[in-house]
Amino acid sequence: MSTVADGPLQASLARSTVLVIDDSEAVRTAFEVLLALHGARVLAAATPEEGLAVLAREPVDLVIQDMNFRREATSGAEGIALFRQIRARFADIPLVLLTAWTHLETAVELVREGAADYIAKPWDDARLLTSVRNLIDLRAARAEAAELRGARREARAALAARFDLCGIVYESELMHTLVAMATQVARAEVPVLITGPNGVGKEVLADIVQRNSERAAQPYFKVNLGALPDELLEAELFGTEAGAFTGARARSGRFEAADGGTLFLDELGTLSAGGQAKLLRVLQTGEFERLGSNLTRRTRVRIIAATNSNLRAAIRAGTFREDLYYRLNVIELQVPPLAERREDILPLARHFLERGFTLAPAAQAALQRHPWPGNVRELQNAIRRAALLAGGSVIGAPALNLPAAAAEEAPQPDRSTVEQALARANGVIAQAARELGLSRQALYRRMEKLGLRTS
Numbered sequence: 001m002s003t004v005a006d007g008p009l010q011a012s013l014a015r016s017t018v019l020v021i022d023d024s025e026a027v028r029t030a031f032e033v034l035l036a037l038h039g040a041r042v043l044a045a046a047t048p049e050e051g052l053a054v055l056a057r058e059p060v061d062l063v064i065q066d067m068n069f070r071r072e073a074t075s076g077a078e079g080i081a082l083f084r085q086i087r088a089r090f091a092d093i094p095l096v097l098l099t100a101w102t103h104l105e106t107a108v109e110l111v112r113e114g115a116a117d118y119i120a121k122p123w124d125d126a127r128l129l130t131s132v133r134n135l136i137d138l139r140a141a142r143a144e145a146a147e148l149r150g151a152r153r154e155a156r157a158a159l160a161a162r163f164d165l166c167g168i169v170y171e172s173e174l175m176h177t178l179v180a181m182a183t184q185v186a187r188a189e190v191p192v193l194i195t196g197p198n199g200v201g202k203e204v205l206a207d208i209v210q211r212n213s214e215r216a217a218q219p220y221f222k223v224n225l226g227a228l229p230d231e232l233l234e235a236e237l238f239g240t241e242a243g244a245f246t247g248a249r250a251r252s253g254r255f256e257a258a259d260g261g262t263l264f265l266d267e268l269g270t271l272s273a274g275g276q277a278k279l280l281r282v283l284q285t286g287e288f289e290r291l292g293s294n295l296t297r298r299t300r301v302r303i304i305a306a307t308n309s310n311l312r313a314a315i316r317a318g319t320f321r322e323d324l325y326y327r328l329n330v331i332e333l334q335v336p337p338l339a340e341r342r343e344d345i346l347p348l349a350r351h352f353l354e355r356g357f358t359l360a361p362a363a364q365a366a367l368q369r370h371p372w373p374g375n376v377r378e379l380q381n382a383i384r385r386a387a388l389l390a391g392g393s394v395i396g397a398p399a400l401n402l403p404a405a406a407a408e409e410a411p412q413p414d415r416s417t418v419e420q421a422l423a424r425a426n427g428v429i430a431q432a433a434r435e436l437g438l439s440r441q442a443l444y445r446r447m448e449k450l451g452l453r454t455s
């Protein structure tokens with residue numbers, strides 16, 4: 001029945017079911033003919049009740065609904081009520097409103113509440129078809145993404161069944177790959193270098209490596225190399241002999257204490273030249289001396305090191321030893337910034353939220369827009385603060401106190417830019433909005449402000 005030029009999107013419309021709810025038989029027939037011509041299965045209903053009954057009974061990919069269902073009615077009240085019922089019960093079905101030119105404001109209002117698009121009567125067939133196709137494709141793409149998320153959750157569960165994931169929270173493919181890699185390298189006896197910016201979760205990853213290694217039950221110590229001045233740091237790592245310096249007692253260091261186990265060396269990039277030389281020696285030979293002692297001791301420690309500095313640049317600058325670098329980064333786990341794995345933001349936010357609190361939709365949107373320069377730690381702090389500041393159990397966007405979103409600050413497109421985008425998109429709002437990098441709702445608001453009408 002392909003009498004019309006084949007477009008790339010035709011196949012999806014051809015496999016779809018569209019429900020038309022309109023009291024006018026002429027309108028229903030017109031849609032039936034138009035959409036059936038493009039291969040869609042068309043169901044028709046004359047009243048809101050009939051329409052809801054069809055939705056309850058049949059899988060529907062898109063609804064086109066009228067706003068008035070009796071000849072004498074013009075207020076659109078019935079249409080609004082029907083729209084809200086469909087939205088509440090079948091939230092994921094895109095809905096196109098059929099409206100009179102004189103009632104565009106109501107339609108714009110309902111687009112804000114989640115209607116996918118509106119079409120003014122009398123409609124233009126080409127514009128209607130494009131809109132319907134785009135919406136059906138969008139829904140198919142969303143369904144596919146949801147399926148992918150489901151598959152990822154399964155893969156994650158499979159990983160969690162075999163390994164101790166130390167409570168790490170993620171949803172992104174990037175993190176899944178990284179965590180899977182951490183569990184794999186855990187068993188090897190080689191050093192692991194974990195890199196990434198501040199607060200991304202480097203320490204969580206180090207814990208996963210340790211927990212899943214052969215040394216899981218052996219000692220595990222963490223030393224922050226950036227926190228202590230040189231001499232104290234060496235004392236901490238290698239221990240001291242009594243009298244090594246004023247007040248020093250005989251004491252073992254972390255390399256001794258962690259013998260047979262694992263040492264997590266955090267902030268590796270801050271280690272002094274002297275510290276680097278001693279660390280290199282113990283890594284190469286397993287040998288070291290306590291401060292103030294000539295007695296050489298031996299240790300078998302697995303090193304997990306972490307840094308947020310660019311060690312390659314430090315090597316070029318002459319501040320970090322290349323030989324030490326190659327000793328430590330036998331395996332490198334790079335933790336990506338939160339901004340590169342935005343799917344993790346909401347799961348993490350919910351994880352940090354105390355029981356009983358929920359996030360308002362505007363707060364969720366604000367969290368997803370924020371660039372998170374401080375990564376997961378910044379997110380954790382923002383959520384904790386918001387829970388303290390929120391008046392009730394629902395956290396709104398203001399309580400998060402995030403700087404205004406970049407998208408909102410960006411210069412708004414001017415009239416001619418909007419007009420040109422609309423012309424190129426044949427008036428299809430969703431398409432023009434995508435081209436302008438705006439949400440559909442934002443484009444409608446912009447058009448209202450510029451005094452533009454859809455046509």
Ligand SMILES: Nc1ncnc2c1ncn2[C@@H]1O[C@H](COP(=O)(O)OP(=O)(O)OP(=O)(O)O)[C@@H](O)[C@H]1O
Nearest residue numbers: 167168169197198199200201202203204308376377
């Ligand atoms: N994927 C995650 N799931 C759950 N909690 C996380 C995750 N990533 C980070 N966190 C939490 O966020 C905080 C910061 O993480 P972590 O200390 O591991 O980051 P880091 O990369 O070591 O930071 P820094 O560079 O400042 O040392 C911690 O409280 C940690 O428990």
Ligand SMILES: [Mg+2]
Nearest residue numbers: 202203266306
């Ligand atoms: Mg850390």
